[in-house]
Amino acid sequence: MKNKIIITGAVGSGKTTAITSASDTLVVDTEAADTDRMRGESSKTTVAMDYGTLNLGAGAKMHLFGTPGQERFSYMWEILSTGATGIAILIDATSVNPLGDLDFYLEVFSDLISKCGGVAVIGITHTDVTRNSRILEQFNKRLSEVRLSVPVFEVDCRRREDVRTMLYSLLSLSESDDTHALSH
């Protein structure tokens, strides 16, 4: 599938919201009421995938596939990644260890990033409520350490333009030969 983009990240990082904001079509979601009482609050969780499309003009479309966040659904990560041409990793800035989350998803999706020729972006979400003003700098430093040339964005997943800007940058990466990952 041309322009098949995977949007992944931990629970609550904003994947479903991002796809809902960006999509030009009604999003196919597979949310179920979260019955894990340890979480202590009523919420919903994606159990299979989210799907939406972004019109690129001239009949072309970007197909957006959101993964479930919980690791017990990790088999879906592999299923959805088949044939993907790019990946957006969303990291919740308010999580206990955002850099640890970044390392985790870069590792889990290292094969996909490699196969896509480094067509990947990182979106840092919930930056409006984090106290860490240096998070962007920290992420760029970590990516430099692992020798990945991947753009990092601060994204408010509720804002259509934020999400679209991030996704369009994926497109420009896929169309540009000289901005691919340095190595992996």
Add this chain to the structure above:
Amino acid sequence: MKNELQQRLDAAKVSIMCAALRELNAAMSDIEASAYISLDGYTIAAELASGVDSNRLGAICASMHALAQRASQEIKHGAFNLLLIESEQGYMLLVKSSVEAMLVVSTKPSKSLGMIASVSKQFAEKLKRIQETHKVAAAT
């Protein structure tokens, strides 16, 4: 944290559900195993063969249930009731039980699929009643 009474009620509910699943497994010779699974992928009660990871099965069934439900809506067939998977060594049925849970039934290769589906639906209803009775008991 759950209090002691809630934990006892949960344990009693699982025990009653397991008894119902054993009854289902014995109802027809072709039925091999069954499990009651929440729609977000937690196995509530299971009577499965040894070696089957009930947690992993629960998560996978939740994904399939959600996609089957979506596919039913997409093709405008209304609410999803049952998903059938035919494999080399048997069948697997996912039967909607309630707004929170499904019944999963595993069978040998069988010529009695219609009867198996019918019995499975009856037990899905029975398990739903057990769950609802428990909820009432927990609330009082």
